[in-house]
Amino acid sequence: MIRNRAWRRYMEERIVIRRMARAVCTNRWWRGFRDVNDINHQRPTIAIYIGTEIHFRAKTHTTTKWDTKHKVKYSPNKDQGYYRDEGNGQTRENQKRIFLKILKENGLK
Amino acid sequence: MDLNNLIPDKFRALVNPTWVVKGKFVMFKKYEHIPVCFVEGDIVYVFLDNRVSNAIVKLVKHLINIGVEFYFTTTELSNPKGVLEEDYHDKVIRHYLYSHAQVEFFDGFKKIDFDLINNMVKWTDKENCFDKVKANYESISKKVERKEYDYFSNNYSYEYKDEIREEFQSLYRHIQISKII
Numbered sequence: 191m192i193r194n195r196a197w198r199r200y201m202e203e204r205i206v207i208r209r210m211a212r213a214v215c216t217n218r219w220w221r222g223f224r225d226v227n228d229i230n231h232q233r234p235t236i237a238i239y240i241g242t243e244i245h246f247r248a249k250t251h252t253t254t255k256w257d258t259k260h261k262v263k264y265s266p267n268k269d270q271g272y273y274r275d276e277g278n279g280q281t282r283e284n285q286k287r288i289f290l291k292i293l294k295e296n297g298l299k
Numbered sequence: 300m301d302l303n304n305l306i307p308d309k310f311r312a313l314v315n316p317t318w319v320v321k322g323k324f325v326m327f328k329k330y331e332h333i334p335v336c337f338v339e340g341d342i343v344y345v346f347l348d349n350r351v352s353n354a355i356v357k358l359v360k361h362l363i364n365i366g367v368e369f370y371f372t373t374t375e376l377s378n379p380k381g382v383l384e385e386d387y388h389d390k391v392i393r394h395y396l397y398s399h400a401q402v403e404f405f406d407g408f409k410k411i412d413f414d415l416i417n418n419m420v421k422w423t424d425k426e427n428c429f430d431k432v433k434a435n436y437e438s439i440s441k442k443v444e445r446k447e448y449d450y451f452s453n454n455y456s457y458e459y460k461d462e463i464r465e466e467f468q469s470l471y472r473h474i475q476i477s478k479i480i
Contacts (some may be wrong), residue, residue, distance in 0.1 A: 203330065225350075225352055227349050227374050227394070227397070236330060236331060237331040241349055247411055
């Protein structure tokens with residue numbers, strides 16, 4: 191499978207939906223939820239959260255550090271240990287660093 | 300009227316699956332399918348939905364180009380629950396004015412040179428409910444001009460930007476002029 195921009199977008203979308211689905215279960219209040227169109231909803235669904243603070247929070251929380259453990263990055267490297275440096279070091283950042291080093295050695299950069 | 304014709308040319312279903320026709324609605328996909336417009340008689344009703352503001356602005360531009368009569372409505376009508384008949388006019392007028400205060404629509408419609416308030420006045424003429432505009436205007440105006448005072452910095456902060464607040468100060472005059480014309 192080609193992991194291009196469309197794939198990354200799809201994966202991010204999937205994760206945002208998952209996070210918003212979690213909010214559907216937890217953010218219930220007797221006064222309801224006021225959406226971005228200023229309409230009150232007693233039982234909000236995922237679509238209701240679009241454009242609200244919950245949606246933007248779900249979009250921006252994308253790290254794998256201990257203080258943000260509920261936020262799973264969409265990267266293919268997400269299974270390689272708790273921190274990004276762990277595992278066999280085959281992270282995107284590391285590979286990029288190695289690649290740049292090779293380029294410099296050969297006088298291409 | 301064929302609903303497929305209402306989808307902007309660039310986004311027809313074969314090219315882009317984000318715009319689809321489902322049942323009596325044209326829908327735009329953003330995580331889920333969100334209803335964008337429907338047809339009643341020969342008139343197109345567009346949901347002024349801030350969740351998909353870009354799509355709405357593009358749709359309005361397309362509707363102006365194909366020359367169809369269209370009005371806006373509240374997103375509550377996309378819910379099968381609907382709204383109470385006695386609240387219907389108030390809700391739609393309120394939604395028109397509220398959306399006019401939202402920066403996405405305010406800038407978006409300005410960019411395509413479309414007058415939302417004029418459209419609202421036309422709709423109130425059609426539905427014969429212009430008398431309900433003033434009460435709703437006053438309610439939304441209060442919301443738009445809301446300010447908070449910071450004691451330490453001796454400053455006022457506003458939720459809406461200056462341009463929108465200035466527009467709302469003389470908006471009722473604009474509504475009355477649109478009504479006369």
